[in-house]
Amino acid sequence: MEKDISQAVIRRMPRYYRYLGELLDAGVERISSNELSAQMKVTASQIRQDLNNFGGFGQQGYGYNVRFLYEEIGKILGLDKQYHIIVIGAGNLGQALANYVKFEKRGFIITGLFDVNPALKGLSVRGIPVRMLEELPEFVKNNKIDIAALTMPKESASQVANQVVELGINAIWNFAHLDLELPPHVVVENVHLSDSLMQLSYNIVKREQHAKRQS
């Protein structure tokens, strides 16, 4: 059994993917770890180490073929597959996800939108009708769903997460501000916007203290 790749490496992969995509769009054919290092402001050593966790994608004396590396990283990230997503919570955030066309290009297809608010009945976002939450079991039975995005208030998130897992969905993109406790086979990715905002305010305060110390 091969060793697990560290989360630090995984977090960097989408960024490599993005830079390579831009190079590809710009018509660049090959790139060395050194050139990429300069653009991305990470060490060339780190780039080579990171990539070699997954295999040898380059060639001595040449560097990396941009298109090839782009596609390989895409495969590593699972972007060669399709994922059907339901969004639970059809407020602004849920609608924002449903509207974000870029996701579809990468194989993430928003298939359903759910809410408990009857006022949203009849609303449809990019052709996807908002369904009432009680229709969820039936819907999941009839449609292969890979991911549930939770964009409802945190009060109901825990319960809905359990329900979703019981219905056989094993991957959750969690925007609710709490830690979900779920069976180990369930993959959870958290987006905690308020944590992010607090990191920002920490850095603002730090900068101001720093400035004060200077003077």
Added chain:
Amino acid sequence: MEKDISQAVIRRMPRYYRYLGELLDAGVERISSNELSAQMKVTASQIRQDLNNFGGFGQQGYGYNVRFLYEEIGKILGLDKQYHIIVIGAGNLGQALANYVKFEKRGFIITGLFDVNPALKGLSVRGIPVRMLEELPEFVKNNKIDIAALTMPKESASQVANQVVELGINAIWNFAHLDLELPPHVVVENVHLSDSLMQLSYNIVKREQHAKRQS
């Protein structure tokens, strides 16, 4: 000059803050690093080390006073101050931020909403009117703004970021999917939703490979 505290520690602070807030709401008065460790699923050692970066908040033989520690972490994160935020890009995501009342409780006040789309003229979210982007310089001159949240498409993000910095705003909450290149005094916090989604799909693929190997 004291040493910089590592980003790893900073990223964990909002989570401590959240758990302590919940303990406070639950009426818990004191907690030991060991009890907290069990709840948060991190080591007690890490909790003590993290906190002692900022000072000794506990007491031997007693543990930590929940309310005191909660408030101290709040101060560390700068939550004892107010921040005025403008959101540039009044699409679903921008509206979601403007609507998120929880932020206000922590001192983050959405003060303005901007967009280039004339169709949004007249719209108002939680009493905040959507203004046209050309009104931005005037608005920033007349209002003290601390943070600009960028929720517009990435194509214009770089240019708007530069403008915002020129107008004297030195903190950016960046939702656009690109790396902003700004002067070093500007604090940037990125939220890259598609990176997050790719990490999720990576973990889905990993789990499936794992399951296959088992069988």
Added chain:
DNA sequence: TAGATTGTTAATCGATTAACAATC
């Protein structure tokens, strides 16, 4: 072949965990 650049091993640096003396 000579030059360039990878893949990979070794060295360093930093972060996490363990241990325990200090002290409430």
Added chain:
DNA sequence: TAGATTGTTAATCGATTAACAATC
């Protein structure tokens, strides 16, 4: 005072960087 638990030092572990032999 005895017991509990912190604050902090030391040990371990892991991640990053440097160096260089392999090789295109």
